[in-house]
Amino acid sequence: MRRSPLQRLVLLLVPALAAATMTAAAAPAATASETGTIAGTLTDNGAPVAGASVYLYATDDSYGDWAETDSNGRYTLSNVPAGEDAYLVSFQAAGHPEQYAFGKVNWDDADRISVVAGQRTTVDDALLPTGTISGRFTDSDGNGVYAWVRADGGNVSGGSTRTDSDGSYSLKVFPGSYRISFSYGENQQYAYGTTDHEQAEVFAVAAGQAVTVNDIKLQTGAIEGRVTDANGVAAADIEVQASGAGSGWTRTDESGDYRLDDLLPGTYKVDFSVPDGGRQYAHQSRTWHEATRFEVVGGETTRLDEQLLPTGSVAGRFVDRTGAGMANVQVSVSAVGYDDQGWASTDANGDFHVAGLFTGEYTVHFSKWGAIDQYAYGQVHAAQAERITVAAGQTSTVNDTALPVGDVRITARDAVTGAAVTDFWVNVKDWSGSSADGAVTITGLPVGTYPVSAGGDGYAFNDDAASVTVVAGAQVEVELSLRPLGRITTTVTDRATGAPAAGICVFPVREKSFNFPDGCRFRSDSQGEVTITVNDPDRYRLFALPDRSSPYGAQWVGTTGGTGSELAAKLLTVEAGATVAAPTVRLDRKGVVTGTVTTADGAPVRNGTVSIVGPDIGAGADLRYARVAADGTYRIDWLGPYRWPLLFKAEAHPYQWSGGLGNRYLGRTVAVQAGTTSTFDHTLRAGADLTVTVPSVTSGRIVVHNAVTGDRIGVVDGLVSTGVTLQVARPQFVKISCYCGDGMRWYGGDDFDSASPVLITGIGTKEIVFPAG
Known part of the structure; x- marks a missing residue:
């Protein structure tokens, strides 16, 4: 699991506090007999590096620690819970970008480190060579501007710093290509003089090279206006937000007036939020997509007045089964078909009032952790909720009563063997529990029918494992049938030597579902062995994806070696509870593909990418996209030496495989040669x-x-x-x-x-x- 930038930032800013907090939060606490030590030395060209921060991260985010190198560059991390391939170690030396053991420049490629109980694991490392990006950020008169400066190297972090009073800055970065951004106030711009990341200049930096990047702060503009209610009366305390080339936020004053200053030039959409109520976009739109775009010009003020849509309110009382008002129940009033939502809490008498709701239909949800989760009137599912009409200037009354409750006791059996399963967990709506003695009992569930989701150690997650109908004042028994996981085993080796290859990511791919995972669950161990679990019985192929820094190339796993074709990969049939032995993964050295991507008229493309897999729609998996540079050139350097179809995309053109087709199986294949560079140019076809x-x-x-x-x-x-x-x-x-x-x-x-x-x-x-x- 990839650690988020925010999590790393917390550790960097407050190392001592982070170490104490993370260690205390480790789960579960480990005894001395279950822990080991990580220790080592950090050097720079052979000389010890003193005062460097050393961070220990568990790959599953369950544990972390921190240490500092002494005058000899040495550090020690003690009482680390034992685990195989369980940790990453990073080094942060003053004036040097963060790097990971061993000699890696990002989280994804970092070596996974094992800790053995009662033993010391040595993690020595040396600072990688760097180059320098420096310059000045000034206004149009040449005066220095305070700003955060960041070097964005895609998968390689170039770090950040702040300009001084003269606008000067300097950053050490690893060799690579970077875009430079300057952030000040709510604004961010890129060198040279653009707010568009894709239009930013790309700066190549070699080891020992000094690159100068100066830039001038863009001249900003403003948006101002007056907000009135539906009757034309000045509306005070309305939140106003502009989003687009930059961003800005303010509130209207008593006269309904507002002004958003220091907005970067470009287009914006502006929204207006009523306190505790709805949000609308100029002019009088309920959705972002229907909103009008407004142009902001540097040195000028754009006038934007807005009249709020008519509003009404919802009020009522929430009581228990005896008719007594229930306090501190959260009430959410959600518009049907829109994102608008108002909320309130019930008072000591169970009363609530939500104002500022635009006219239309709404649903009302009542919730209190561990006690209440229902919709008006007396429903447990949103789809069954009553539609409440809100009219202009009127209050709709919604009174409701807490549903009666019952209990559910859940047991489970193995779907293949029929044996009782003792270690499993369940979710029933917003209630959850884990088994302690082969059963899970959930109490206080409102009456109604619910799907039960469940999973367990060695068993597949099932989002709809059963259905349960809760009966008031009774305990209902439910027995689940849990499907055991299927397993695929293989060994990863170097094709040339036959030696085991550790730390290689191998993942299963079902037919017609080729995507890269977000992170990697399955990596080969020190003997090259890896066991892959799959939730669903089906046919699978294996894909091996070495880290970027690895000398090996990616491959589909074939019967006797790697291939660039999914159809040529070995197809494995995996049954629930069964283990299938896959062919040995024989890794070859990677090669490089470069070329130029152009439009039909021969011009370089804009905002282009090249890869071997379709667009990611999830949480940001590492898809190994290669960006097409401003001159139309690209470079892919992580593929194995086989024939691969490549996927191209650019502005005003569709995704298309090499040859201009939409079918990967029919795409023209590109030959990759181990250790050398191949060339493939592509002219994009219109779609x-x-x-x-x-x-x-x-x-x-x-x-x-x-x-x-x-x-x-x-x-x-x-x-x-x-x-x-x-x-x-x-x-x-x-x-x-x-x-x-x-x-x-x-x-x-x-x-x-x-x-x-x-x-x-x-x-x-x-x-x-x-x-x-």
Whole structure:
């Protein structure tokens, strides 16, 4: 699991406090017989580095510690809970960017370190060579500007610093390519003089090289205006926020006036929030996508007056089964079809009042941790909630009573053997529990019917393991059938020598679902061995993805060696509770592919990327995208020496595989040679316009998949109820899904397999409308 930048920042800013807090929070506490020691020396060109911070991170975020090197560059981390490949160690020396053992420049590529109980693990490291980026950040008159300066190297952190009174700064960075940003107030700009990350200049820095990057603060503008209510009366204390090229925030004064200063030039959308109530966008829009964009020009003021939409309120009382008012119950009033939400807490008498709600339909939710979770009137699921109409200038009354409660006792059996399962956990709505003696008892559940999700050690997570109907004043018995995990075992070796290769990420891929994972769950151990667990019985192939710093290249795992083709990889059938032995993963040295990506008229593309996998729609997995530079060139340096299809994307062009196709299996393959550089140029083909509409859904995400391979080859967010348009490579058959507010939906079916294929030909615009509901 990748540690978030915020978590690392906390440790960097407050090392001593972080060490104490993280160690105290380690779970579970370990005895001396269960712990070991990590110790070592940090050097710089052979000389000891004193006063450097050394951070220890558990890969599962369950533990952390901190130490400082002494005058000899030595450090010790004691009482570390034992674990195999369980830790990462980073070094932060003054004036030097953070690096990880052993000689790695980022979290993902860092070596996983094992700790053996009662033993010392030695982690020595040396500071990596660096270059320098320095310069001045000034205003148009040449005066220094205080700003945070950050070097963004993509997967390599260049660190940050602050300019001095003269606007000067200096950063040590690892060799690589960087974009330089300057942040001041609510604004951020990039060298040279742009607010767009993709338009920023890219600076190459070599070891020992000094690069100068000076920039001038963009001239800012302002937005000002007056906010009135629906009757034209000045509206005070309204929150006003502008978002776009920069950002700004303020509140209206007693006269309803506001002013947002120091806004970077560019376009903005402006929203207005009523205290404890709704939010609207200028002019009088309920959604971001329908909002008007306003241009801010440096040195000028844009006038923007806004009249608030009509509002009403919801008030009522929440009581227990005896009719007594219940205090401190949270009341959320949510607009149907919009993001607006108002909230309040009940007082000692159970009364509540939510004002500032725009007219329309709402649902009302009552919640109190461990006691109340229901919707008006007396419903346990949002889909069954009563629609409450809010009218202008009126108060809608919503009174409700706490539902009666009952208990549920849950046991489990192995779905294959029928044996009782003693170690498992369950969730029932917002209540959860783990087994202590082979059973989980959850008390105080409101009456109603709920799905039960469950999982356990060695068992697959099931989001719908059972259904339970809670009966007032009674205990209901439920027995779950838990499916044991399937397992795939293999050994990872160096093809040339046969030696085991440790720390290599290997992950399973189901047919028609090739994506890179967010982080890596399965890595080979010191003997090259790795066991992979899978939740669902199915057919799988294996993909080996060495870290970026590894000498080895990525591969699909074939019967006798690696391949760049999924179809040539060994197909494994995995059954629940069974273990399948996969072929040995034989790693080859990686090669490099470079080339130029151009448009049909020969011009370099804008905002281009190259990869071997479709767009990520999750939490930010490391997809190994290669950015296309301003001159149209790209470089991919982590593939094994096989024939690979490459996926290209650029502004005003669709995702397309080498050869201009939407089907990966038919894409032109590019030969990668171990230890050398191959060249492949690509001219992007124009796509066909596809417009997708999902009635009765405000905002959503449309994902277009190739119907044969399952690859994502198009993604667009927007106001899907009025239709969103994207370009798709042609010709091809596609299937379309919508990540809508009510979950994931497929056009013409319930899942990928049953969804209706849609032919994209490029003749006019293809229009698809999802069925209503």
